[in-house]
Amino acid sequence: MSDTTTFTLEVLRYNPESDDVPHAESFSVPYQEDWVVLDALNWVKDNVDGSLTFRWSCHMAVCGSCGMMVNNEPVLSCKAFLRDYLKDGKGTITVGALKNFPVEKDLVIVMDSFMEKLEAVKPWIIRTTEKPVEEGTFIQLPKQLKRFKHHTSCINCLLCYAACPQVGLNPGFIGPAALALAHRYNLDSRDQGKDLRKDVTASEYGVWECTFVSACSEVCPKDVEPAGAIQEQKIESSIDWALDHLIPGRKAR
Amino acid sequence: MSRKPYEPTLPNTWWLEKPFYIRYMLREMTSFFVGAYVAILIVGLWQLSQGPDAWGSFLGVLSHPLSVIFHVLAFVFATFHTVTWFALTPRTTPIMRGDHFVPPGPIIGAQYVIWAAASIVVLAAVLW
Numbered sequence: 186m187s188d189t190t191t192f193t194l195e196v197l198r199y200n201p202e203s204d205d206v207p208h209a210e211s212f213s214v215p216y217q218e219d220w221v222v223l224d225a226l227n228w229v230k231d232n233v234d235g236s237l238t239f240r241w242s243c244h245m246a247v248c249g250s251c252g253m254m255v256n257n258e259p260v261l262s263c264k265a266f267l268r269d270y271l272k273d274g275k276g277t278i279t280v281g282a283l284k285n286f287p288v289e290k291d292l293v294i295v296m297d298s299f300m301e302k303l304e305a306v307k308p309w310i311i312r313t314t315e316k317p318v319e320e321g322t323f324i325q326l327p328k329q330l331k332r333f334k335h336h337t338s339c340i341n342c343l344l345c346y347a348a349c350p351q352v353g354l355n356p357g358f359i360g361p362a363a364l365a366l367a368h369r370y371n372l373d374s375r376d377q378g379k380d381l382r383k384d385v386t387a388s389e390y391g392v393w394e395c396t397f398v399s400a401c402s403e404v405c406p407k408d409v410e411p412a413g414a415i416q417e418q419k420i421e422s423s424i425d426w427a428l429d430h431l432i433p434g435r436k437a438r
Numbered sequence: 439m440s441r442k443p444y445e446p447t448l449p450n451t452w453w454l455e456k457p458f459y460i461r462y463m464l465r466e467m468t469s470f471f472v473g474a475y476v477a478i479l480i481v482g483l484w485q486l487s488q489g490p491d492a493w494g495s496f497l498g499v500l501s502h503p504l505s506v507i508f509h510v511l512a513f514v515f516a517t518f519h520t521v522t523w524f525a526l527t528p529r530t531t532p533i534m535r536g537d538h539f540v541p542p543g544p545i546i547g548a549q550y551v552i553w554a555a556a557s558i559v560v561l562a563a564v565l566w
Contacts, residue, residue: 201442257455287443295443328537350459353448398462399526413529420530 189274192216192267194225196237197254197281199288207281207288216276222262223251226280226292239292246406249340252347253292254281259347259404283347299343302359305385306367311378329374336369336414338407345401345411351394358394359385361401361411368414387422395419465522471515474508524549 191213199207212233214225223241230237241251244263251262256270256278270278286294316323345361346352352360359367367386371379386392392415399412429436453459485496499505527549528542 199444201444204444207444284446285448287445289441289443328534331537331539332534350448350452353452396466397526398459399529400458400462402529403458410529413532416526416530417532 189216189271189276192220192225192276193278194222194229195277195279196226196229196291197279198237198291199282200236201290209279216267218268220267222253222255222260222265222267222278222280225267226262237292238290247340249342252283252342252344254284254347255279257281259283259344261342261344261406264406283343285347285349285353286343294343296343298356299341299346299360299363302363303341303366306359306363306382307378307385308363308366308370310370310373310376311381312375313377323375325374333369333372335408335410336365336372339366339369339409339411340407342406344404344406345409348400348404350398350400351396355390355394357390359390361395361415362409364392364395364418365409365411365414368418371418383422383425386418387425392418392422465519468515468519471512472519475512475516520553524553 192215194212194214195209196212197207198204198210212225212229214228217224223239223244226237226239227241230239239251239253239262241263242248243250246261246264249261252259253262254260255262255265262280267276267278270276280292282288282292283294286296286298289295339362341362343362349358349361351358364386367382370376371382395412395415397412397416402410402412405411453463482496482500485492500509524546528545531545533540533545
């Protein structure tokens with residue numbers, strides 16, 4: 186048991202009505218061993234400054250709303266325990282909005298660009314041939330599900346976008362989560378939309394913007410493995426390119 | 439109320455922020471040494487095709503101390519590149535057997551086996 190009684194949050198705050206750049210503000214909160222960073226932020230909001238702005242909902246690493254930078258690492262603040270940041274019984278952390286996104290206010294980012302990218306990869310099952318209802322449901326074997334199931338766990342928390350330097354350097358890059366989801370549907374045995382998604386995933390804003398830093402997979406709280414999903418698509422895209430050049434008329438699809 | 443989001447920019451020194459990014463950049467840098475070594479190899483082949491004199495002068499350049507230092511460095515970086523690439527392969531090429539993925543160990547191990555076998559073949563060809 187620790188005899189720590191207080192914990193310090195250095196929160197990077199930004200008020201669009203009065204600030205041009207974010208500035209740090211320090212808050213001392215009571216230390217509780219079972220508290221996560223989100224609990225500490227809620228305590229500040231309830232007891233010190235009601236204007237402190239951040240997103241959260243489920244408090245159990247499912248909704249993906251409370252992603253933020255803690256000590257410059259992208260984390261879900263509901264999953265980041267204060268006790269893990271204690272050093273010699275003392276605790277101080279920096280808390281900021283997720284990197285690589287515009288900041289709306291305090292810890293709230295503008296995620297419009299991500300929503301556009303997500304929609305661009307058509308993350309739903311696409312059928313080019315319809316199956317009559319009387320033929321029954323689509324059968325999927327356990328091994329077919331297993332092939333892509335880990336890519337389905339994404340909660341759109343955007344930690345991977347905050348970790349990826351290519352997202353920061355090239356704002357147009359479709360990015361890890363959306364490309365992983367595209368791969369998830371491409372691998373689904375019920376889907377026939379791979380060729381349609383290719384226009385985006387194999388474009389200059391798609392998988393080829395990735396340089397395999399693999400920070401996305403390192404920070405992913407759901408083990409979605411976006412880095413792997415993107416590299417697999419690069420291999421497919423390369424084979425596609427080669428076949429297009431070897432087989433006359435193939436590219437026309 | 440009108441919106442005025444703060445637009446951050448990524449500084450050029452982003453890769454110095456974390457050891458993870460530094461390791462990534464180091465790995466990217468190894469490509470220069472791998473590329474340079476391949477270029478030297480191709481020049482060597484060209485010189486070989488130009489006759490004994492050209493080949494001899496190429497060997498002369500190779501034995502220069504600076505060239506030896508470069509080759510030692512290139513070997514270290516190529517090894518770093520290879521080892522880290524082997525470690526990443528289970529991510530790039532997941533293999534399924536039956537209903538399950540093959541664990542990373544055998545995939546990484548198989549590459550070392552192939553590497554060793556290829557090295558033995560090359561050494562055998564050179565020595566005999």
